[in-house]
Amino acid sequence: DGGITQSPKYLFRKEGQNVTLSCEQNLNHDAMYWYRQDPGQGLRLIYYSQIVNDFQKGDIAEGYSVSREKKESFPLTVTSAQKNPTAFYLCASSIYASYTFGSGTRLTVV
Amino acid sequence: QKEVEQNSGPLSVPEGAIASLNCTYSDRGSQSFFWYRQYSGKSPELIMFIYSNGDKEDGRFTAQLNKASQYVSLLIRDSQPSDSATYLCAGRAGGNNAGNMLTFGGGTRLMVKP
Numbered sequence: 001d002g003g004i005t006q007s008p009k010y011l012f013r014k015e016g017q018n019v020t021l022s023c024e025q026n027l028n029h030d031a032m033y034w035y036r037q038d039p040g041q042g043l044r045l046i047y048y049s050q051i052v053n054d055f056q057k058g059d060i061a062e063g064y065s066v067s068r069e070k071k072e073s074f075p076l077t078v079t080s081a082q083k084n085p086t087a088f089y090l091c092a093s094s095i096y097a098s099y100t101f102g103s104g105t106r107l108t109v110v
Numbered sequence: 111q112k113e114v115e116q117n118s119g120p121l122s123v124p125e126g127a128i129a130s131l132n133c134t135y136s137d138r139g140s141q142s143f144f145w146y147r148q149y150s151g152k153s154p155e156l157i158m159f160i161y162s163n164g165d166k167e168d169g170r171f172t173a174q175l176n177k178a179s180q181y182v183s184l185l186i187r188d189s190q191p192s193d194s195a196t197y198l199c200a201g202r203a204g205g206n207n208a209g210n211m212l213t214f215g216g217g218t219r220l221m222v223k224p
Contacts, residue, residue: 031210040118042198042216043154050210090153094210099144099200101153 002027006091006102012110013078013085021076021105023091030095032074036060037088046089049074078107085109113137114201116215125224129186133199133215136180140201143182144212145173148196157184157197189222196220 004025013019023032031050035043045058049068063082068074074093078085086109091102113136123129133143142161146154160166160173160182172185182201186193196219200212 035214040219042116043214048211088151094212096210098156098159099146099154099210099212101155104151104153106151 004091004093004100004102006089006105008105009103011105011107013107014110016080018077018079019107021078021089021091021107023074023076023102024072025074025093025100025102026072027093027095027100028071029093029100030071031093032068033092033094033099034058034064034066034074034076035090035092037090043090046076114199114213114215116197116199116218118216119219120221121218122221122223123189125189125191125222127189127222129189129193129220129222131184131186131197131199131218131220133182133184134180135182135201135213137201137203137213138177138180139203140213142202143173143175144200144202145171145182145184146198146200147193148198148217150195154198186220189220191222191224194220194222 007022033048034046044060046064047066049055065077089105092099115134144159145157148154158168160175166173170187174183196217198217199215
C-alpha cells in the first residue's frame with residue numbers, strides 16, 4: 001500500500017542536541033512538506049520541497065534544516081538553534097494539492 | 111501574508127444537529143479549498159475539497175464556497191459524537207508559482223454532545 005511514513009513516533013531531545021525526524025513516501029509525489037503543530041494550534045509550514053535537490057523555507061524555518069536527496073525522502077533536522085522545539089511534527093506529500101499526511105512525530109525537550 | 115482564518119471554538123452542538131464550520135481567506139487568487147478533520151494526537155485526514163462557487167455535498171458533509179465574500183464553510187448534518195475533532199480549512203493559491211501549496215487555518219474544535 002502506498003503511504004507516507006514518519007519515524008520515530010515519539011522523540012526526546014536534550015538541550016543543545018540536534019535530532020533528525022524521518023519522512024519517507026512511496027506515493028511517487030514530487031512535493032513534500034514539513035509542518036509544526038503546537039497544542040490547540042493549526043499547522044505552520046517549516047520547509048517544503050517541490051522537486052529533488054530543491055527546497056524552500058516556510059514561515060518558521062529558523063532552527064530547522066532539511067535535505068531532499070531522493071524523491072522518497074525528506075528528513076527534518078531540529079537543531080540546537082531551535083529554542084522551543086517541543087511540538088507535533090507532521091510530514092506531508094502532495095499531488096494536485098491533495099495532501100497525504102504521515103502519522104506525525106511528537107518531539108519533547110527533556 | 112496570505113491567511114486563512116477560522117474561529118478556534120470549541121463549537122458545541124447536540125447529537126443529531128447540524129454543525130456549521132466557517133473559514134475566511136484573504137487571498138483572492140485562491141483557487142480551491144480543502145477541509146481536513148484531525149482527531150487529537152492524530153494526523154489530518156481529508157474530508158472534501160471545493161473549487162467552484164456554490165455547494166458540494168458528500169454524504170453528511172456539505173462544503174460551501176463564496177469567492178465574492180472570500181468565505182468557505184463546512185456543514186455536518188446529523189452530527190455524531192464521533193465527529194468531535196478539530197476541523198482544518200486550507201486554501202490553495204492560484205498561479206503556476208503556487209505549486210500545490212496549501213495555507214492552513216488554525217482549526218475549529220467541534221464537540222458533539224450525546
